[in-house]
Amino acid sequence: MSEQAPPVPTAENPITAVLEATHRYLERVTTLTDEQLREPSLLPGWTRGHVVAHVALNAHGLARALRGLRTGEPVPVYDSQEQRDADIETYAGGSAADLASLSQMACLRIAGELRLIKAVGTVERTPGGKVMTVVDVVEARWREVEIHHADLNVGYSPSDWPIDFAAYLLERVAEQRGDQLDATLHAQDIGKTVRVGKGGHGIAGTAAALAWWLTGRGDDSDLVAIRGLPTLGPWA
Numbered sequence: 001m002s003e004q005a006p007p008v009p010t011a012e013n014p015i016t017a018v019l020e021a022t023h024r025y026l027e028r029v030t031t032l033t034d035e036q037l038r039e040p041s042l043l044p045g046w047t048r049g050h051v052v053a054h055v056a057l058n059a060h061g062l063a064r065a066l067r068g069l070r071t072g073e074p075v076p077v078y079d080s081q082e083q084r085d086a087d088i089e090t091y092a093g094g095s096a097a098d099l100a101s102l103s104q105m106a107c108l109r110i111a112g113e114l115r116l117i118k119a120v121g122t123v124e125r126t127p128g129g130k131v132m133t134v135v136d137v138v139e140a141r142w143r144e145v146e147i148h149h150a151d152l153n154v155g156y157s158p159s160d161w162p163i164d165f166a167a168y169l170l171e172r173v174a175e176q177r178g179d180q181l182d183a184t185l186h187a188q189d190i191g192k193t194v195r196v197g198k199g200g201h202g203i204a205g206t207a208a209a210l211a212w213w214l215t216g217r218g219d220d221s222d223l224v225a226i227r228g229l230p231t232l233g234p235w236a
Contacts, residue, residue, distance in 0.1 A: 014138050015114050017164065021145040022107050025055070028154055030100040037096055042151045042217060046092075052099045053091035055148050057084070059106035062137055065123035066113040069134070076124040077132075084126075110141060143169065147215065158208035158218070163190065166208035170194060173214040173235060181230055185210050202226040 029052055037049040046054075061077035061084075068075040078084040091102060117138075122131050132140065146165050149156050158166070167190055174185060174194045182200035186193045187207035194210075202225065203210065209222035215235045223229065 014142070015117075017162070018114060018138060018142050018145065019111055021142060021149070021162075021165070022111065024156070025145050025149045026103060026107055028149065028152070028156060029055075029103050032096055032100075032152075032154065034096045036154070037099060042153050048152050048154070049092040049094065049099060050088055051148050051151050052103060053088050053094070055144055056099070056103045056106040057087055057091065058144050059103075059110040059141070062141055063106070063109040063113045065132075066110075066117065066134075066137060069121045069123055070113070070116060070118070074123065076127050076129070078126050080126055081129075114138065114141075139168075139172075143172075150212070151217075158212040159206070161208050163207065166190075166206070166211055167192065169211040170207045170214070173211055176235070177214055177232070180233060183230065185214075201228075201230055203229065 032048065032052070037052065038047055040046070041048045041051045043051060058077075064075055065077045091099070094102070117134060120134055122133050123137065124131055142165065146161055146169075150158050150161075161169075167187070170185070170187060170192075171194060174196045178197050180197075182197035184193060184195050184199045184202050186202070186204040187210055188204055189206045192207070203213075203223055204225075205213075205223040209218065212218045213220075213223060213229070214232070216232050220229045
């Protein structure tokens with residue numbers, strides 16, 4: 001019995017949401033120059049080239065894992081964490097033309113596999129590592145493209161995120177921060193209040209600004225906090 005592709009929370013059509021995010025991302029990435037790619041991204045220690053290489057290699061890894069699931073020949077997303085990190089370093093220094101080509105081919109590959117999703121199953125991030133369902137894979141790719149597009153700092157920011165992504169990410173990261181933060185978050189643009197941990201700090205802003213801050217990025221310029229913003233550790 002065939003099954004439909006699994007839904008992603010808050011997205012009317014999860015596959016379409018990922019593909020549309022990918023289209024916006026590629027439009028920007030393929031215009032970057034060699035000089036721009038050597039400049040710092042918003043991620044500490046990473047240039048824009050690192051971010052672009054990572055997003056492309058993540059697409060290749062997820063695509064091969066989905067293909068393995070589809071064909072009955074399972075493979076992990078990455079052969080190892082060490083190999084994943086080494087590959088990013090290798091490709092990060094490539095030319096603008098090389099990184100644009102890598103990005104286009106990788107995004108085309110993952111797009112093809114996303115359209116062919118028919119069965120529920122799981123894949124491993126690394127051998128013996130984190131196990132991801134098909135829903136996890138779709139959500140992970142959505143996050144990778146939208147968040148890292150903003151990390152490039154080339155004119156696309158969280159305020160440009162589709163509202164369904166901002167709302168989804170706010171819920172997702174708030175849930176993950178529950179053991180590190182006690183806050184009540186009010187997303188003014190969507191009229192939604194999200195409780196993290198035991199509540200406590202009252203913080204208001206747009207869904208995108210709140211989600212961006214929860215990922216450990218940004219500052220308090222777009223948020224209103226009754227008692228100041230708590231200090232957050234890194235978001236995995």
